[in-house]
Every structure is written in structure tokens, then in C-alpha cells.
Amino acid sequence: MYFILSSLLSFVCNPVFYIIVCLVLAWLVKNRIVKKVLYGVNIVLVILFTNQPFSRFVKEQWYKEYDHPLPAGKVYQYGIVLGGYSNWDWERNRVEFSEIADRLLAGIYLYKQGTVKKLVLASDGSIIENPTGQGPKGNPRGMMAFLRAMGMPEHDVILEVKARNTRENVTRTLELLGDSLRTSPSLLITSAVHMRRSLSAFQAEGLHPDYYITDTQVRIDGEGDSWMPSLQTLSEWPELLHEWIGYLVYKVKGW
Template sequence: MFFYLSQFLSFLAMPLTVVLIMILSGAVFIRRKWGKKILWTGIGLMLFFTNPFLSNLALLAWEHEYKSFEEIENHEIGIVLTGVTNLSKTAYDRTFFNKGADRITHALQLYRMGKIKRILITGGQGLNPVNPQSESEVLMRFLIMTGMPESDIMIEDQSKNTRENAAFTKVFLEKNSIPMDQEFLLITSAFHMTRAKGCFDKVGLQTETFPVDYYSHDIKFDLPGLLYPSPDSLSNWHKLVKEWIGLLMYKVAGYI
């Protein structure tokens, strides 16, 4: 019930949903004064949400600050949250990465640099699996292919959301007699780190954050970025609003 309520609220609050409702409502009631106001407000919001410069400012304000590899202390275990592969495309001899591949590639780099000694990947099949593979298994095979010893890779492959990532990771650590009084390195997308960190704090796991997979970029002033509408900007707002609603719902449910 909680999941479906969260999804419904996300749908209603999505920028594109709001804009379409306003434009369609305004068009239907165009002969009325308030109808015209709604229509023009919807058009104005569409220009706002498709502006690359404004969407980048919002991302810069929300995403966790970048950390260099050098400033990260050494940790025994780096915890990687999944959500970086396309499991909808079935293949058993390769990995189809999506935008979030930084989560696992930067974790591998941290391992090669000696910043972490082992990698724990947490994440299963998601909520609507189309094949028997879990994402943790897919990423483990990728790491082994790169030459990383299987003995340094651990997987938790039952979790379906961020809350379960934290809760099931704790159970995994308990079952494998891994000390939980240590600090773990939490690796996930910069826009998702606030919710992830909150969930791990809630279950009592101490973490240092290592945000990756940035959607924002350095501020620059150019004509396309300032004036040209972009569907990518609308997509970025979609991700932000979805994350904000997820964070709100997690707070209401007591997950963070």
C-alpha cells in the first residue's frame, strides 16, 4: 500500500503531469478569465522546467558535494547501492549499464587504490523483474571480469528499495559475523545520497558518504543553456521531484 501511494503521489507531482493538467484545463476553459491564467501559467512552467540553466542550479543545490578520492579515509567495506544496470534487457554474457554506472566503476577504483578492501553490493531484481537475474549478481560478474577476486565481493540480492538496502545489509552483516561498529563507505548517486544515508543511519550503520553519478555540471553561461528548452532538463526535474517525494514518504513512514 505504501509503495502504491508513493507512486501515485509521484505521478501527480511530476512536473510534466502538472504542466499538462494546467495546459489542458486552461485550453478547455479558455473563454473564462481563470482558464486563460491557468493556460499561461502552464506554458510558463513548461518553459521553466525545460530550461537547462535552472535545472542545473536545482541539481547543484540538491546533490551532495563532490569528494576527491584522496580525501576518503581507508575503509574495510564499501557498500554499493544498485540501480545502475538495465535488467529489462536479458543477457547473461554482458552487463548493460545505465547512467548510474559510476556507482560500481568508482567503487572499483576505490578498491584498486586501497581505499576499500571489499565491496558489498546491495540490491535485487527490483519490483517488476523480467528475468531471474539480480542486479547484485550481474555487478559481481562484472567485477570478477575486471580481475577483482571473488573473495573480496559480497552481495545482498533481496532488497527492492533503499530502505531494504539498509535493513537487509544489516542482516547480511549480522549473518556473516562482520563487525557493525565500524564505519562503512556508502557509494550511491549524489542526488540519492540524502535518502540512502538516512536509511543506513536509521538501522544503526555508521557510514561515510562517497557520492557519484552527478547529473549537475559546473555553471556556465552560454546561449543554449540559458534560453534553449531541453527535454533533458524536464527529465532532471522529474528525478529531483521523485527523490523529494520518496524522501518525504520515507520520513512519514519512519524509515529515516
Template sequence: MLLINKLLPMLVLPLGLSLLLMVAGLVFCRRLLIGLAIMVLGMFSLPVVSTSLIRAVEGWSTRVPVSSLHNADAVVVLSGIVVQLEGAPLGEWNDGVDRFEGGIDLFKAGKAPVIVFTRGQVPWQPDAVPEGELLAKRATLLGVPENAILLTAVAGNTADEAVAAGKLLGVRSGVRKKIILVTSAFHMRRAAMQFEKAGFQVDRYPVDFQAGDNSEMTILDFLPDAGALEMSSIALREMIGWLYYWVKG
């Protein structure tokens, strides 16, 4: 099921959809399909389109000040931060490093007595170290006490992370726990839905914003760009996730 949830959306994201249309156009000799493939790829490669999509998904224009958040039972930091490779025993940061730094900032500000890292691990990388274990080691290097760090069971996606965190923190019928959830802004809405469904009261702390400031548009916003295509795909993937969980109820 996890493989299906991860791979099927790729077929309807701009690049996958364009390739399918292109192949169909060549096989059935339909220029219309080839033209449609080019149009889809071109449109979602425009920064003006990708920025609008990611802003719609993120829903925030600025970071929430740490001081504005109320105290909670735990700070929960979601995985998706580290790239593992030989020669880097604690991995290397990817664009999601703000999740880790945001969680550390919240803990050091005294917003919760413990910080929870999720043991994120996908099934097609069985030899990889669950990410939360690497983040826990990094946290101790920054002065976070070991007894204040908790790790969930291994989880393959956001829904699994929510369930695992619920078991770890003792959520059950009639017993709700308040957490501060830390994840990328584009991922926050879907993640918060899953943690609320798992029985948590969730305060949101979105980080890793993709849209940037609201600077005036230039001619470059109307020229195709590979980074814009990636941003469009991120936003559309989240929208597909919203639809999937909405259909599931």
C-alpha cells in the first residue's frame, strides 16, 4: 500500500503525466496528445504558476514566532530531513533541515519537556538507519539531554508517524495529548490532519517555506524553469494527499 501511495501520484504529476501523454500521442499518432503533453510540462514549469500553487498549499506568509506558542506535552519533528550516504555517519541535510532546527528551538525555549523524532524509513531502503535515530544523535550534540528525546517506532509515511507517535505518547480514547508539530509548511495541513485523527491536540509550527517573499514579478516568472517544475510537483502532490485522505474520511 505504501508503494502505491508513493508511486501512483507520480503518474498524474506534471512530468509523469506529460510523458504518458507523449507516449500515447506517439503510439496512436495523435498530435493533440503530444501538444497537450508539451502544454502541461510548459505550464507547470513557469515560476508564476508554481509559486501560486505552493502559496495555496503552504497557507502561511511568515513563520510563527516561537514565543507565540503555548506549552505542550511534546514537540514532534517529522522525518524527511537527512540524506544518508557513505562517509557521513549522521547523514547530510536536505532542504528540510529547518524542521530539525525548528524543533530544537522550541525545546530550548521550554515549550515542551520532550522532543519526539519519528523513525522514518521507506521499505525500498531497508538498510538505511531510521532517520529519527540520526536526528536524536544530532540533538544531543546540541545539548538536548538524552532523557528528553523520544523515538517512535519505524514509520513509512505521515499517517504511520501519527499513529506511532500516539502509541509512544500514550494517546488513547478519552486521553488527548497536546503537541507542537514541526514540519515543512507545504506539508503541514496534511500532517496536522493525520495527527488530529490520531487523537492529538495540534499546535502547528510550519517551517521550510518554499514560496519566499512577495516580491514583484519579473520576466523570469514567465520563463520555464526546472526548479519551478519541482515546486509545482510538490504542491500538487500535497493536494493529491488532501484528496486521498478526504476520500478515506
């Protein structure tokens, strides 16, 4: 059931799905007016979802309230890094990172700066334990060895290895750390577009961590936004649509 729902969500969160549906409907309907409307809608969808400035604006509106510096001098007992940034490559016996690896890098940086005392890695593809054999299988020991090589002391790294999604990241981390997570200052570290939904999941458990966003929209000095249609921009939309739908589901469930 979990796999079926995940697969269905991947379709719903992909703008290409809506573009194809409009094209197919326009091809099937006989009414010329409806056909023209559907083609028009399809053109608008293509223009919007491939437009970089529009995409940037929408994303920034989604996370702008979380985009500010940390309180000066504040130290956190836990820096909680949410997963999704890596998988374990069993063929080559090494970790492979995704485009949101900034989550982990930011956590290590904040630890090195003394901002967080302990780094909590909430279940990620590289560390998840999967006794059932269904879904991704990580290598916690291998990932810990990698972190040691990166200069992270093992006694200051806590691996949460059971969660399969953001909501379970919260409940499993709470099970792992217990009341210490409620009483100690903690910092949530995750991608900018993921922060709103992640905080909602933590707050549903009565937890109110500070937050540090990564993977923000970077404006390169001397380089403006391109108004040309971009397949790269189109490929970035599923992440945001996933967050919108997930956040709505959380609210419906009272999270």
C-alpha cells in the first residue's frame, strides 16, 4: 500500500503528468471549442513550469519566512539533519549523494563551528535499516565510517535508521532521544522547500526546534534569470508540488 501511494503521489506531483493529460484530452475530444481550450491550458502550463523566474518566485514565497540567520551565539544540543541526500551504493561500497547534499554539509559545518553539540541524522537512504527487504537498504556502519573520515567524532553522531518518511523522521527521532529532545535546544536542518512541512511534523509532537534552511535559490552575482523555457526548471517542480500536497495532507490529519 505504501509503495502504491508513493507511486501515485509521484505522478500527481509531476507537472509533466498534467501536460500529457491535457494533450491526450485535447486529442480525444470532438468539440472544437473544448479542444482549443485544452490546447491553450497546455501552452500555459508549459510556459509556467519551464519559466525560471516564475519558479524562483514561487519557491521563495514558500520558504521566505524561514530564511534568516541563526541567533548569534546560541548553541544547540542537537542538530537534526533530515534525510534524502544520499544512498548507499552497494555495488561500489560507497555513499552517493544527491543534489540536496547541502543538508548534511550544513550539519557538519554547524557542528564544526560549535553551533550544535551532536549531529542527529534522521533516516536517509545511506543509513536506513530495512529488515523486510522492501525499499532502499542503507549501510549505517559504512556511513559512520565515512563521517569519521570527514572528521566527525562517532560519539557526537546519532543515526536514526528506521524512518521511511518525514513524519516518521520525527516520531523515530523522538523515540531515540526521548525527553532530551523536548528539554534541550535543537536545530532542524533541511532544504528550504522542505522546511515548512518538516516543522509542521515536529510541532505536531509538541516540538519547536529552531531551523536552518539549505538548498535555497541562489542568485549568481552578474548573472540574471533566463526567461527561456528550461527543462531543468520543469524537473525541479515535483519537489515543490510534493511539499504542497504533503503539507495539505498534514493539515487535514491535524499535524
